[in-house]
Amino acid sequence: MTVERATRRYFALLVPAMLVFMSSTLGIVWADDKLALPAAAPYALTVVPIAALLSTYWALWRFITEIDEFLRLIQIKSIIIGLIAVMMVITGWGLMEIYADAPALGIFWLNPLFWVAYAIAALIITKRDGGVW
Amino acid sequence: MRNRIKELRKDRQWSQAVLADKLDVSRQTVNAIEGGRYDPSLPLAFKLARLFGRPIEDIFDD
Known part of the structure; x- marks a missing residue:
């Protein structure tokens, strides 16, 4: 695979994953502040940014194996x-x-x-x- | 490690991009090897040797 293609694939996954990570993190902070969430809710909601974070590291891993x-x-x-x-x-x-x-x-x-x-x-x-x- | 890749490449009138394409690596990698900033792995060294039709020790010299 060419480095150009590997780079495109890297950013194609990294950028959306970063956006999901940041928006879900801000969403949890906002929801915890503004909504009367049950105590366990922030723990459960943390699954979303963690999944996005895992995607960013997967993108990096894949990039390294493809170049x-x-x-x-x-x-x-x-x-x-x-x-x-x-x-x-x-x-x-x-x-x-x-x-x-x-x-x-x-x-x-x-x-x-x-x-x-x-x-x-x-x-x-x-x-x-x-x-x- | 010194090498004769630039000389062998120029003998064939290949650009770095052409050699990179033949080796399935980036042009930056060819540039780094030619400049002695990076010593290639054994598989890549064999690939270079086969491409230029010479033994490895004829291309690389420590």
Whole structure:
């Protein structure tokens, strides 16, 4: 498969999945605030954004398996950097919460942090190594 | 790792895009291999060797 086709397939799944994730997340926040939902409802509704999130990671997995070995290496390096960023924040902020009374960091933000760090790393490594974004 | 891919490709008057197409990889991958920024896997090295009709050690040199 060409990288162009793999990229099209990637974004064709990633973008709608991200939109479903964001809108359902905002929907749960709104519903929890405005509607008299039963206590278990937010737990049940969380299935929707989690399914969308799983789709985003499936899109990334599929993209990596469909591109060639050099481009795959760039993506894998970028994912590792994204994970390192998440681990650094979890550990660093966790220590500050324990020992410096830092305000609690919502673990919800670790997923967006991963995607931002991954995207920045992919851009930098691609520019350096001559791959394609 | 040094290689003679650029020289062999130019002998045949192929562009990087043409070679990439023959190898079923991206042009960026051909560019990275030619520039020595990426060493190909063994299957891809064999593919290159078959395409150019030469042994691998004639194309790649460590």
